[in-house]
Amino acid sequence: MSSLTRLLQEKRKNEGSDGLSKKGTPTPLRLAEIDRDSTAQNSQTSITTVTQIDSGEESSEAGTSFGAGPHFSSSFLNVNSAHTAAYGSSIPVRDRNGSIHIDTGNLSGASYGSPIGQNGRSVRSSGPVTPNTGGGARQIPSLSSSIPYSVPNSNKDNGLGSSGSNSSFSSSWLETYGGGIPSNVSAIDSNVISSPKVDSVEPRFVISKQKLQKSSLDNSSQAGGLSRSNSLSSQFGNLFFSKNSKESPSMNGSITPTTTSGVKPSSSSSATAIPKPGRARQSSLYISSRQPSGSFSDTFAESPSSTHESVLTQSGPKSRHSSVVNIKSFFKKGSGANLSGANGLTGSPSTNVAVPYASQTSNNSGFTPGSYGSFNGDTIYSHTNDTSLPFSKRYVRTGDDLGAGAGGSVKLVKRIVDNKVFAVKEFRAKFDHENKREYVKKITSEYCIGTTLRHQNIIETIEIVYDNNRILQVMEYCEYDLFAIVMSNKMSYEEICCCFKQILKGVQYLHGIGLAHRDLKLDNCVINENGIVKLIDFGAAVVFSYPFSKNLVEASGIVGSDPYLAPEVCIFSKYDPRPVDIWSVAIIFACMILKKFPWKIPKLRDNSFKLFCSGRDCDSLSALVTRAPDPPSYDNLDTPTTPNSKDKSANNAADPNNTTIGPQRLCHSLPEESQDILRRMVELAPACRANIDEIMEDPWIVGIDACRMVEDGLTFKLVPGADHTHTKVDQSEAHIAGLEKKKKKQNK
Numbered sequence: 001m002s003s004l005t006r007l008l009q010e011k012r013k014n015e016g017s018d019g020l021s022k023k024g025t026p027t028p029l030r031l032a033e034i035d036r037d038s039t040a041q042n043s044q045t046s047i048t049t050v051t052q053i054d055s056g057e058e059s060s061e062a063g064t065s066f067g068a069g070p071h072f073s074s075s076f077l078n079v080n081s082a083h084t085a086a087y088g089s090s091i092p093v094r095d096r097n098g099s100i101h102i103d104t105g106n107l108s109g110a111s112y113g114s115p116i117g118q119n120g121r122s123v124r125s126s127g128p129v130t131p132n133t134g135g136g137a138r139q140i141p142s143l144s145s146s147i148p149y150s151v152p153n154s155n156k157d158n159g160l161g162s163s164g165s166n167s168s169f170s171s172s173w174l175e176t177y178g179g180g181i182p183s184n185v186s187a188i189d190s191n192v193i194s195s196p197k198v199d200s201v202e203p204r205f206v207i208s209k210q211k212l213q214k215s216s217l218d219n220s221s222q223a224g225g226l227s228r229s230n231s232l233s234s235q236f237g238n239l240f241f242s243k244n245s246k247e248s249p250s251m252n253g254s255i256t257p258t259t260t261s262g263v264k265p266s267s268s269s270s271a272t273a274i275p276k277p278g279r280a281r282q283s284s285l286y287i288s289s290r291q292p293s294g295s296f297s298d299t300f301a302e303s304p305s306s307t308h309e310s311v312l313t314q315s316g317p318k319s320r321h322s323s324v325v326n327i328k329s330f331f332k333k334g335s336g337a338n339l340s341g342a343n344g345l346t347g348s349p350s351t352n353v354a355v356p357y358a359s360q361t362s363n364n365s366g367f368t369p370g371s372y373g374s375f376n377g378d379t380i381y382s383h384t385n386d387t388s389l390p391f392s393k394r395y396v397r398t399g400d401d402l403g404a405g406a407g408g409s410v411k412l413v414k415r416i417v418d419n420k421v422f423a424v425k426e427f428r429a430k431f432d433h434e435n436k437r438e439y440v441k442k443i444t445s446e447y448c449i450g451t452t453l454r455h456q457n458i459i460e461t462i463e464i465v466y467d468n469n470r471i472l473q474v475m476e477y478c479e480y481d482l483f484a485i486v487m488s489n490k491m492s493y494e495e496i497c498c499c500f501k502q503i504l505k506g507v508q509y510l511h512g513i514g515l516a517h518r519d520l521k522l523d524n525c526v527i528n529e530n531g532i533v534k535l536i537d538f539g540a541a542v543v544f545s546y547p548f549s550k551n552l553v554e555a556s557g558i559v560g561s562d563p564y565l566a567p568e569v570c571i572f573s574k575y576d577p578r579p580v581d582i583w584s585v586a587i588i589f590a591c592m593i594l595k596k597f598p599w600k601i602p603k604l605r606d607n608s609f610k611l612f613c614s615g616r617d618c619d620s621l622s623a624l625v626t627r628a629p630d631p632p633s634y635d636n637l638d639t640p641t642t643p644n645s646k647d648k649s650a651n652n653a654a655d656p657n658n659t660t661i662g663p664q665r666l667c668h669s670l671p672e673e674s675q676d677i678l679r680r681m682v683e684l685a686p687a688c689r690a691n692i693d694e695i696m697e698d699p700w701i702v703g704i705d706a707c708r709m710v711e712d713g714l715t716f717k718l719v720p721g722a723d724h725t726h727t728k729v730d731q732s733e734a735h736i737a738g739l740e741k742k743k744k745k746q747n748k
């Protein structure tokens, strides 16, 4: 068990059993209680045996040697390593770093069997690219071939149509592959999952659909975008998961070690074990970020002064430009050349950069011509004009690291000219096995998104610098990780609602410009002294809509962190990324209220999730996930589809009074006024899930008095929510890195 995990456990113990007990907030039911109750009830209800297609997680732990170092608890490991990956066999899956893994079709271990690093991140088992030879693999179409995207309410759906796969439900994946659904069974019978063929490069790297298709053909051997997030949920893992959380009874299968080479055709049977791919993205990057590089860290002189005095003075409103940088021209003019030079590449990376549509329609009035495109010295992009000096002459490192993850490490710096404090993300170095073009694509993708976004609930990128062979992203600094604030257990209910609404606003902005985040979790929300929440880490973001196009560009790959993953991500090779974000935000809310995850992973082998899926009017998870809302009836054509009418076809519980199974298993533990919309946010079927605009119209959400910045002449001023203040914690434990450090000290 990691030191931090133990710390959090201890903290939880000390804090007693209840999370929030504010007026109007039901005392959250601990997962342990839920599980005990439900397990007891389980035997009495009509829930029948669940056909488990996985081998058990428990045995995976038992059968895996994690080395002699400190271990994470089983629950921690499960949440952080239980990667669902591409199901079936022989699918080369690519993580966010571009490394390709081959799953052999056995439950195993690239992740489970890998040695766990000191911080609990399993070492990635990545091998060379191996062609997809899964000839026997059944081809699972994308989710859109099973459900119509043009569902009622699609007018609220940013006007996006389907990706051209509007097959009706009658010709769905379910009927083709899954057979009929017995109507008289209330439990989830089986989740028929086989090997989806992932055959495209990630769309965010491609300008047009045509290019995407071409690239898909060209790169068919580099299939798949498996990506695992380096989940700082790790800390939550141990804290939130009940020790008593029961795994599925059928989880006692043995674990077959995964190899990263060799190919095994998938079985099309529903009893196929789900292979566990390597925990690719996180560990190796994590390690990478700690490699002595002689670059970034050495560039700064350590500042003797404490960081946080000045932090308090710099957290005022940042200038918000209404415009969005045209990243396409940005790359053509400047950074492309710069990066080319920097990485020894020929050709501009601009040809592979996705352009969200807002970027083409906006003007660039917020940026001077010199702020991007051309660069002074080592600056690739900057909000400011003061880029004539090299980075190391303008900033000084101060304080400790803020965090490190898959994309790189984040440090605190002070701008010499005005003593303002910023967070600087040093993108990780290129891996040896990674080709340069791939690496540049990844990095450029993240930072071009970072430089494009302008919203008070999205972190602001100040400048991007090429320095000493590393790419540095200077961001506004936020004093707290939302994770750390939640862990303090001091948040009031109103404060939680405020944070929730701000996260939703950030998502609304992203979805409005055609981007989905795909890795929304507490760890990727930071909060400043004013109580303004910001989304960070756009390393997994994708463009789902291009300018002037009504087509949806589906996302692919299992991207995100297990407890926050939407179920369709684990089932389909391609999916609409918007409902995935919505699901994740619902989990974030549940975590803030309950102080624990509802489940470790949205798969049937997780008993808690299985119970959540059970007790509905359908017995197949696949069927539940591919449901579509009822079409509007002829009698009610004039009546717009309301959330309630959508509910008709949603995955409602057969017995709404039974709080141990079905959606109410989760929702009944949440504050009453939040239950309606939360239930719609955790709809198993993405087509029935509330979209962001519907959520923002929910009366409870509308009524939340969230803190916000409003324009005040040329600047912005804070309008705090009237019914709450924001919790502050000591800076030594305001960020994950600080928490880790503190724990390590305590353990010595």
Ligand SMILES: Nc1ncnc2c1ncn2[C@@H]1O[C@H](COP(=O)(O)OP(=O)(O)OP(=O)(O)O)[C@@H](O)[C@H]1O
Pocket: 229, 230, 231, 232, 282, 402, 403, 404, 405, 406, 407, 408, 409, 410, 423, 425, 459, 475, 476, 477, 478, 479, 480, 481, 523, 524, 526, 536, 537, 538, 539, 735, 736, 737
């Ligand atoms: N602007 C910021 N202000 C304050 N802290 C920040 C900021 N950006 C990042 N951090 C801290 O650094 C950590 C890692 O940042 P980030 O998530 O961007 O890195 P990553 O390498 O992409 O991580 P992951 O593996 O989760 O994707 C965050 O969890 C947070 O604690």
